[in-house]
Amino acid sequence: MKIGEVAVISQNGQQKDDFIRSICRKIDLKNERISFGKFDANDQLALHLYGLSIDDQDNDLSWDLISRKMLGYIVIFDWENQISLESIKPVVDNLSYNMRAPFIIIANIKEGKKPPIPSSFFKNKGIVLSTDFRFTFGQVNKPESARKSLRLLVDMLLERVNNF
């Protein structure tokens, strides 16, 4: 069984758990540091999602290990909450300068709300902010939306594979 791994980082624990649940249907394991979920693409290939919340970063988590093994990252913040945006900023700068894996920033839209811009601006490949990261709007508790965001990440990986 081949395994790909993705870290899901959010400002609060709820968003990363929602995202993992949307992709994997359930959270397989959760402790005070990490939430873990498994998505079986088929019997030969699985995707493991490790959820980390930014509040937990003070803990002595092996960030180096997490970073080295990850195919990519999903960073989630709450679009309606500026504090949430502020809290992910150091993380995205850190990911951008220290890691070579791509990442997607999801601005999470609450139930019943609409993204502030028409979907045509981000539906295909997100808003491209660099070769390594993209921005998109989504609802992480909706499986369809979460999968779409994860597909963006897979597409970025495919672009890398195609280019080299």
Place this chain on the structure above:
Amino acid sequence: MHKTYKIFILDKDTTYMTPLVNGLQKAGFKVICWEGNQKAIDIARDVKPDLIISEVDLPDFDTYDFFNEIRSIQQYKTVPFIFFSSQKKVDDRIKNIEIGIDDYISKPFYVEEVVSRVKNLLNEVSGIEKAQGQTEKGFSGNLTEMNLVDLIQTMELGKKSAVIKLKHQNSLGIVCISNGEVVDANLEDLPPDKAIMRMFTWTVGAFFVEMVSVKLNRRIEKSNKKLIDIGVRRVNDWEQIKQGLPPLSAIVVKTNSNNFEQLSDLEKELLSGIKNKVRIYDLIEQSSLDDLKTLELVRGLHQKGYLQETEDNYSHYVDDYLKRLKAQAHNGKSPSERAQAIVANLFKKETSQRQQRIPDRRQQQDRRKYGRRSEDRCNRGNPVYLTKAELLMLREALL
């Protein structure tokens, strides 16, 4: 790999061990297997392994204690440690991440995958050690701070052999040095002498020096002394002429002046070759004349009012960007764009990686104090370790 690395494996399960040991040996590693028991730590001390692999579930043996004990020995603080764990035990996996092991692999595994992970980890460690030993394998930097003349002088002093790669605008040039002597230069289709002359004038861009042995037939006849003399003169002349011109990235256009009497034949020839807007850089590159001479002619034409810079706030850049976006939106990147991007990207990654690998003294002291640091490792890795087919499968499953 020049050194034969020793891998110490703790496991009893021969079903998995036999193919793994074969695979590792085939890849050039020396493998020492031992079953998990109280003697394991003594054996490990004797073996002096470069990497340890251990099964988590060994009867009557606490692998975590073994790991902690190994890590408490100064000599083994940085030896990579891989755990084999049963895939079902997610709890173990998370615990493994938390205690700081270097990698974990689920059974059943692909031998190739384990071998590749072992190689990655060992490369990573040896990369750090090499960085700690300063710049034995190479160094990189900015041409503004150190131009080609400076680089040749540095290589000559130490009688070093190296390949120097220079990046300037969209061009990539290579200079080969053997025992301190410049032996060859390569830039687009230019002959070596002309290539090196052009590269002497590059004072903006990046360089990357790879210290490797160079065994090439000499294609540059001039001695280093002569080359350096010429190089220094060219850099000075170049900078002086440049002062009378707009930036070389500026776009110039012919004016409507029809009076060519005061122009020399060479100036007329150069002027007649300009059809539309052109960057000064491109003008120099396209000219069949010597670069310095062309620059001088451009300055003359500019000063006499036959060439003038266009009002072009960002237009060149934005037009390029638009062209790229539109190309991507339709037919994908053109082959030449793609090739350029790949080369530029490769060079960029290499340069930035190497730059980060050259530690200052304080960083080195910190490393000795704390062992391997997270950022040493964050800067490496993150390879796309799934194949294209696997990524496509994943994508399909996510639909």
Place this chain on the structure above:
Amino acid sequence: MPDNSDYALRPSEKLDVLYRLFRGENICDLIDNMDNTSVIGLQKFMWETAAEFGIISRKHNFSRKEITRKMKPTQQFQKEQNCDERIYFCKGTHCIHSNSECARKKIKEHIKVMSESIREYIETEQHNETFVQSTLS
């Protein structure tokens, strides 16, 4: 002259810009707290975003001129600033270090035009989307 890539904004700064842009907030204020390099980075990022959004909204009809024609001509700007520097040098990358105040003023004006254009593209798309939805329903 430094390469354009030297002027890239940090990812967090890009996020900030998008956050303000999509909320219809003022982008120009960001400049006051930015160093010279970031100001150029902002100008570049705004061009990229305007171009990307412009292409999505206008398709093949998009042209850079659609935005530049709304900008004050450089000659006029220079005249207003009593600047007799050659016209080529009147751009952020050149005079931001020697005459930061003037360069920032010009860049602010340009960024204002670009954010207005981006807003326009967003609104056009919003209308299209609403139109399509109402037609379908």
